Amino acid sequence: MTGARSLAGVVVLDLSRLLPGPLCTWYLQGLGARVIRVEDPRPGGGDWSRHMPPYTPEGVGAWFAALNAGKESIALDLSADAEREALLGLLAHADVLVEGYRPGVMARLGLAPDRLVERFPRLIVASLSGFGQDGPLRDRPGHDLGYAGLTGALALGARHDGVPDPPELQLADVAGGALTGALSIAAALVARARTGRGRWLDVSLTDGLLALVGPHLAATACGSPPVPGGEALTGGLPFYRMYRCADGGIVAVAALEPKFQEALRAGLRDALGREVELTVEDLAAAFATRPRDxxxxxxxxxxxxxxxxxxxxxxxxxxxxxxxxxGEGAGRRVRPPFPGAGREAAMPPPTAGQDTERILAEFGVTPAEQP
Structure with missing residues (x-):
């Protein structure tokens, strides 16, 4: 499939760091948007994931490289008047601003999102935060595991000694923040094409993950709370779970429908020369007789x-x-899952502030405004 990507020509300024915001703008970049990172040049500023191990051969954090390959970077100290004015100059030409500060920080910087949307009526501002812009927890600090804990997501899986293990994926950061944010921004761009006006988007990581737990909570409201590790899709069915094989490898068995259960029986019968009951004990014994592949x-x-x-x-x-x-070797990365995406994913990530002069000049920010 070829053709112009859906967000070609859209300019996104990204003030965020770590995972939710950069992953959100990674999705937008994959859809064709131009993403310009805005990084704090002061010591300890910028995106900490640049310096988090493991590192690429170039000495950049692998996570940072994966999420920011092909993006541009400018350095602005938003606490300084001249550099804040430079950002405002860029916002006059931008389509989207993504920020991940705790609620109230943007206002203290003189960049309150509601004021920005008033000043730049076509601008879409996406504010990603742990608990949302209002409510009793708006000012509380947090991280992914805490947000997930408040949604019930952590209580759904199997437990070790009665305590859920931390999930291997950052559920709230990825699903609650990045994906919900990208979807909200894409929808706001469609609405702007119809109305000519942007808007301020309140993207709560907790709200976004809570939406994914919705069916489980609906069952709970009906008097059937989920059994940790014991539901149909969490290990309660013998033909929908994982088994260890003779070589130590593991297979995922997902024979939910009767036709696939019959195919499983037939395949095991052909391989072993005997009938195998679809119980955990029999399936575990059967899979232990052959290598995974x-x-x-x-x-x-x-x-x-x-x-x-x-x-x-x-x-x-x-x-x-x-x-x-x-990419190849140590430079291999996942590309965004959209037609035409991939060129940027194979590019190097930007160094902090590498594009400052060029971008400020391109968008007509005067030299007096430059940092």
Whole structure:
């Protein structure tokens, strides 16, 4: 599939750092937007993930490189009048501003989002915060695990000694913040095309993740709270769970429908020469007799797949064929999952402030306003 990307020509200024905001603008970049990072040049400012291990061969944090490849970067100290004015000069030409400060910080900087939307009527401001711009927790600090705890998401999975393990993915940051933010911005751009006006978007990471827990909470309201690790999709069904194989590898069995359960029985019968009951005990014993990849091949029509280790994912033929992994060696990265995306993902991330002079000149910010 080819053609112009959906957000081609959209200019996004990104004041955020770490994961939710940069991942949000990574999605927008994948849809064709031009993303310009605005970083604090003062000691301790900027995006801390630049300096978080592990590092690329160039000495940049791998997470930072993955989320910011191909973006541009300008350095502005927003506490200084002249540099704040420079940002305002850029906002006169921007379509979207993304920020991830705690509520009230933008106002203290003289950049209150509601005032910005009044001053620049076509501007869309997306404020990503842990608990939202209002409510009793708006001023409280937090991180992903705490936000997830308030949604019930952490209580849904299996538990070790009665305590849920931290999820391997940052659920609130990714689903609650980045994806909800990108979707909200895309919708606001559609609305602006119709009305000519931007808006201020209050993106709460907790609210965004809570939406994903909605069906479980609806069941709870009906008197059927989920059983941790015991629901149909969380390990309660023997034919919808994972099993260890003879070589230590693991397969994911997802034979939910009766036709796939019959395919699972048939495949196991053909491989072992006997009937295998679809119980946890029998399936565990069956899978323990062959290596992972043999089972994944033999039972592919029963919705059985290998559980890949991260190093295997980078080389898997599916992702290579789809172009989902770009680059080579230590520079391999995932591209945004949209048609036409990928060129930026293979580019290096920007150094802090590398594009300041060029971008300020491009958008007509006068030399007197430059830092």
């Amino acid at each position: 043999q089972w994944a091949t033999a039972l592919a029509d029963a919705c059985v797949t290998p559980v890949l280790e991260p190093a295997e994912v980078l080389e898997h033929p599916l992702h290579r064929a789809r172009g989902s992994i770009v």
